[in-house]
Structure formats: structure tokens, C-alpha cells
Amino acid sequence: SAVISQKPSRDICQRGTSLTIQCQVDSQVTMMFWYRQQPGQSLTLIATANQGSEATYESGFVIDKFPISRPNLTFSTLTVSNMSPEDSSIYLCSVDRTDSYGYTFGSGTRLTVV
Amino acid sequence: SQELEQSPQSLIVQEGKNLTINCTSSKTLYGLYWYKQKYGEGLIFLMMLQKGGEEKSHEKITAKLDEKKQQSSLHITASQPSHAGTYLCGAPSPNFGNEKLTFGTGTRLTIIP
Numbered sequence: 539s540a541v542i543s544q545k546p547s548r549d550i551c552q553r554g555t556s557l558t559i560q561c562q563v564d565s566q567v568t569m570m571f572w573y574r575q576q577p578g579q580s581l582t583l584i585a586t587a588n589q590g591s592e593a594t595y596e597s598g599f600v601i602d603k604f605p606i607s608r609p610n611l612t613f614s615t616l617t618v619s620n621m622s623p624e625d626s627s628i629y630l631c632s633v634d635r636t637d638s639y640g641y642t643f644g645s646g647t648r649l650t651v652v
Numbered sequence: 653s654q655e656l657e658q659s660p661q662s663l664i665v666q667e668g669k670n671l672t673i674n675c676t677s678s679k680t681l682y683g684l685y686w687y688k689q690k691y692g693e694g695l696i697f698l699m700m701l702q703k704g705g706e707e708k709s710h711e712k713i714t715a716k717l718d719e720k721k722q723q724s725s726l727h728i729t730a731s732q733p734s735h736a737g738t739y740l741c742g743a744p745s746p747n748f749g750n751e752k753l754t755f756g757t758g759t760r761l762t763i764i765p
Contacts, residue, residue: 579758580740581755583753630694640685640687640699641685642697643694645694648692
């Protein structure tokens with residue numbers, strides 16, 4: 539199965555600023571997914587990122603707030619823009635499944651906005 | 653949209669005891685994934701069930717998929733402290749070529765000595 543390196547693992551940010559989260563995969567993957575997990579909640583899909591095309595956002599999420607880049611088949615970034623305390627969450631990236639290993643997830647980024 | 657309800661929401665089990673976690677879908681299941689999450693960390697893949705009636709086991713964890721009931725269960729035998737964490741079920745969307753997961757509400761498992 540793929541191995542994902544996600545950075546940073548955690549950060550504390552001031553409101554109004556932006557944070558970019560990176561995910562590096564050790565193999566080429568077609569699709570990458572970005573999820574948000576608010577405190578005490580389950581995971582919610584933010585967007586799906588294909589290489590060479592615009593990301594597809596889920597209802598309630600917009601590109602201006604969560605711009606995503608996917609420059610190649612092994613890398614993607616998610617930016618959380620103009621942050622407010624409500625953006626405090628764990629953000630996770632994931633890649634589509636290979637064989638029987640299911641979807642692989644990064645280790646997550648714990649974001650606290652103060 | 654599909655919704656996955658997990659029960660119970662939390663569970664406190666004495667070490668060595670068996671336990672079962674359920675995941676019920678509001679729509680037809682086209683497969684079901686089980687993950688475990690340690691507090692504040694990423695998800696660890698446990699098992700993938702792809703067809704109705706399928707049952708898989710790994711070490712002391714067994715998962716079953718009952719597509720008629722739109723339900724899956726995860727059973728842990730002789731629980732250990734290492735089993736503690738939050739268990740999440742995830743169902744893929746039926747759209748071919750664009751599978752994305754909808755996750756359940758989660759079950760927080762605590763193992764007490």
C-alpha cells in the first residue's frame with residue numbers, strides 16, 4: 539500500500555492567517571482526497587484532487603477558503619485560508635485504494651486557530 | 653446523501669472481554685471499510701468488505717457485511733489495551749471511477765484493566 543508523508547503534524551495559527559498542508563506519496567496515485575475532522579466529529583470530505591485539473595469540492599467547501607494544488611501524481615497541498623477558530627480541526631489527506639489495502643491516510647495535521 | 657450510523661458511540665470494556673461495533677447505512681452498501689484512529693492521529697486501515705455476506709478476520713478482529721440489512725459489524729475477541737481508540741466505518745460512493753468515502757459517526761473504545 540502507498541505511504542503518505544503529511545506535514546506539518548500540528549500547528550497553532552493566528553486568526554486571519556493561512557496554513558498550507560502538504561502530502562507526499564511514495565508512489566503515483568490518480569486521486570487524492572482531503573478530509574476535515576472537527577473536534578469530536580467524524581471525517582468530512584473537503585475535496586477530491588486529480589492531477590492536472592481543478593479540484594472537485596464537496597457541498598459547503600469552496601476553493602477560496604480551501605485552495606488545493608496537485609502539481610503531479612505524488613504530491614498535493616491544501617491551504618486553509620483566512621483562518622478562524624472554527625477551522626480548528628484535524629486535516630487528513632488520503633489516496634485511492636490499491637489492491638486490498640483500502641484507502642491510505644496521512645497521519646493528519648492538527649490545526650488550532652487562536 | 654448516504655449516512656452511516658455507528659453504535660454504540662462509546663464503549664468501555666474490561667480487558668479480555670469481547671465486544672461488537674455496528675455500522676448501519678441509510679443506503680445500499682457497495683462495500684465497507686473499517687479504520688481505527690488513535691487520538692489525534694491518522695487512520696489505520698483494518699479491513700475492507702466488498703460483497704454481501706463477506707466476513708474477514710485479522711488477528712482478533714472480525715468484520716462482516718450484511719448488505720440486505722445495509723449493515724456491518726466489527727467484533728473484537730479478548731480485547732487488549734492496544735485495541736483502544738476510535739473505530740470508523742467508511743462506505744464508498746457508487747460512482748464508478750470516483751470513489752470517495754462517507755464515514756460513520758465513530759465509536760470510541762476504552763479498555764480498562
